[in-house]
Amino acid sequence: MIKYFTRLKKKRVYSWVGRAAFMDRKLQSLAYGGIYVKADGDLTGSYIRCGDCILIESDDTGQPYVAKLLKLYDDGTEVHRIKRAVVQWFVRFEEIPAGKRKLLSRDPDPHEIFLYDVGNCDNDINAETIIGDIKVVQLSPDQVFQKEKNEHVLFVKLSWNGKAFKPLTKCMLPSRNGSSPMQEIADKVSQQNSLKLNFCSPKDGSCDFDIIPTSAACSSNKASHSLTKSKNSDIEIESKHSASKHSHSKDRSSLRSATKNSTPGARKKLQLTSPSKSPGSKLTRQDVLAQLFDDDAFVESVGSTVAKRKVAFDSCDSPTKKSLDSQSSEMSNHCISPTSQKSSVKESTDLIAAASTKLRKATPGKARSRDAFSSIIDGICELKNHEEEDCTDADQLSKTRNMTTPAKHESTSKKGCRSSTRIKEMEDTRREIRLSSSKTCRKSVLKGAAHLMEQISILNDSSEDEDEDFSPDSCSSEEEDEEQEEDAARSKIDQKKKSHQGHVPSTPKSSQKSSVSITPNRMRTPRTPRTPHNATPRIPCRNQPVRKPGSVLEEARARCMYISGVPGTGKTATVHEVIRCLQHASEQDELPAFQFIEINGMKLTDPHQAYAQILKMLTGQKATADHAAALLEKRFSTPSPKRETAVLLVDELDLLWTRKQNVMYNLFDWPTRKSAKLVVLAIANTMDLPERIMINRVSSRLGLTRMSFQPYTYKQLQQIITSRLNRLKAFEDDAIQLVSRKVAALSGDARRCLDICRRATEICELTQNKGTRLVGMVHVMEALDEMFSSPFIMAIRTASVQEQMFLRAIIAEFRRLGLEEATFQQVYQQHISLCRIEGLQPPTMSETMAVCLRLGASRLLLTESSKNDLHMRVRLNVSQDDIMYALKEE
């Protein structure tokens, strides 16, 4: 593969080519036909026109991105004008998640790229990231790759939609002069643009209308730009639109502006900004057409939806809602009355907007449904506009509708039904919440395991969804209420998904279910090491915790989680288990792919090295800690649509403490960024670590999502041993119970428990060579003794006579002084007199000093290491009673 240098040190200069055309006068955005890129060292530079294929600076990999330039424009909303470009992405084989690469079932050509056809991709980029142009040649699926000498030619054969490779249809011909349908569409768009622009031009005059800030206009403006703000309404809707709709909606907007129908009133209600998450482009004519119809279909579906809502609202007597119902049913029947009063229109717009927001909240899960939402909103806007538009427009709409094929009708009606049921369910849930909110909340938490699959997808989307994540009616309600709603809504989504995908046999498996799978019952000797990291595919007694991180992760708000617990309680193992489940799920395509990275505070030499390690694991780049911090900062603050969500596990968090705490601060700050796509799980031993060592701004970012692992009880330990034994009868039941009770009383550390068992089996093996007897109480007792008995007593008993005498002298001196400390000189006096009593030859001072230091070396005594003279202070490291007990028995 060719290596390009993306981080060119030389600066590039960008300049527009061709005359600027007003794309949107209100927004002051200007469209251009081409851009001239000139690098510092390069004399000629290169001229890039719309429709060319270009290379774009990538943020983390060595290879630049490839894309086709669709449009160039100048964003006038900022103080400094920014050159922007709309592109259709291509992916290299290396950019496809490793798990999905096998789907290609052949070796990719080194020059092969794929059309990126994924729905939620940001295709609006900064034009100054363009490196240069490249030639892309389309090959038909059966065509062989040519041996091209020129390295700057790439081939495209297939498209990649995030799930599968699909052959490209004929329309994709990204050659410069190609007149592909795509090109045609683009041309059409530009024509329409120019048409519209002409229309808007001041020459045409004294028209005092504003261009409606429709999705098209807005989506071309990446920066969220509030056009107008109403004084009394707090409703803001931010919608997303697929790029493929661009042409279509632009089309429509141009038509609309042509009919001189603007609705200042309605516009005031809406702040339409779109970060334009777009799924590349639909390529075929049919697709574009389908997209066109889709919107209309959704208009219709909204109609039916609202009709259904009537049922849902039966119990409610709110007059406004009724009016909405009547109104929307009117809409759905195309009986749009231009005479409807403006105030009621406003009211209904409010309600529709509220409903759509609710809806959006309800299904954060799937890209498709999100698309559906945006289209619903689209539809709603449309309807709203229609209300005040004159008949011509309505005619147009109906004309478009008439074009819809019957088959399409069927599918759209189906979709409509679905969304209507969704709404109904939403309403039900909401009512339920009102009645028993706490109950639902708990239920949703308990559902965690089943949610495991959803959560990553939510996380994946949430970064994009976040700006939509507030509901208009939450302004009045309290925060708690909102969260409960979300919870309940999510649980409902699961139900919905189940009901929708009823035909799919593989519903998300819970960790409990997967744990049922029997581990291969190999005949292992019981002492075979089965360590927490690798041994069993499941963690016994941690079902609840396994479920919980899932459910906690699921809350899109909480991107950090703190897990605490004493050593050996299965914290890391549980997280690994959860990740394994999720990875399995993502392999099965139930979840979007995600990246799991792990750092351990203990495996770092310095807290700042965390940056370097994270960067290395994320991108494979090597950098110094400072540089890595800067790169990560950049990575997490710039949106990159193709990037996978990353789950970062930080083990032994307390070691990342620095005086300024900037490492911890950054770790917990990144996930709060909108574009970071990062989840941080932090593990440490102490429960109150955030309160104890973190300063406020750090602990506040960590949030309150905490989980603490309790030490294992003896029953759990028993279960762990039994599961590790894997139904191998090697231990007497009493022995297992003894081990588990002993460990539970001491520390509740599962590692200890297993170590004792291992030692016990060794002892058993050593003691009897013949026959296979079980490990019994005796062996366990011996193992326990070996591990937990204090060596001090034995050490005193086996000490030499003089050493024992010296200890006695110390006790005698302590008793005389009434202190727990004496100088060597004082003890020596006692020592001499004791020797005389015992009839031993008194040792010399230096001999006694040697004795004293020997005892000090084995830490029976505590001596001052700095001072080896007569005034050296001596203390005991063992209790006096222990010494007396040890010496008495002789």
Add this chain to the structure above:
Amino acid sequence: MSKRRTKETSLTLGECISQVQDILRKRFCLQKLNGRPFGMESQHKHLLELLKRTAIQGESNSILIVGPRGAGKTMLLNDVLNALLEVKQVRENVLEVHLNGLLQTDDKIALKEITRQLQLENVVGDKVFGSFAENLAFLLEALKKGNRSSSRPVIFILDEFDLFAHHKNQTLLYNLFDISQSAQTPVAVIGLTCRLDVLQLLEKRVKSRFSHRQIHLLNSFNFQQYLKIFEEQLTLPEDFPDRRFSQEWNQNCQSLSKDQTVKDVLQKQFNSSKDLRSLHILLAYLF
């Protein structure tokens, strides 16, 4: 050549004495002792079994040998390692890393030393390059890549183990024990220390990863056994060239240990300290 063969049977007295001096100096000054150390049979068996399991079956382990100075910890370990290396399969396979708390005073030096002794890729000649962080990451990566069946087992011997516990954050110990707890490259971590309270020095997360196996070497013999050790250390081996001379020598040794003055001296020594090294030093003065 023929001359030497005749000399094998009967050496001159002077030659005999010089040979005896040679043997005994080797014993007392270079610690190449005669036979197995006394009273350590069970510990010897335990340790050998444990190391065999690492070397042959690839189980990871960690163990501490605790005992006062001069109790024979290093002697025991060396003896076990020699016994282990007699197995051909082990000799080809096992890697040994010797560290000493007095030499490797911090983790940075220790890591370089480990990398050097393992002859990993980033060793150039006899020097290790790269920063501390790089070395740690590299070493951990190297050890992590291994698995139970295919990697060569590594035996880490940490002399003056208690000093390693004073290193910052106990990073080295944590990582070694963590490897021994997880299924990575099979390692055996053997710590030698004279501090009886060594476990209290370990941080709790390090302690949790340590297997809590300990061998206590305490001089648990009485004076009679002490005398026997004394005698044994002076006895000439069976394969001494001049048989007649060695028999005479050994008989004299026995009578020496029964002599009252010798007994008094030894009793005094025994009372003061039971450790065998001081006995060796005492005996070394004789030759």
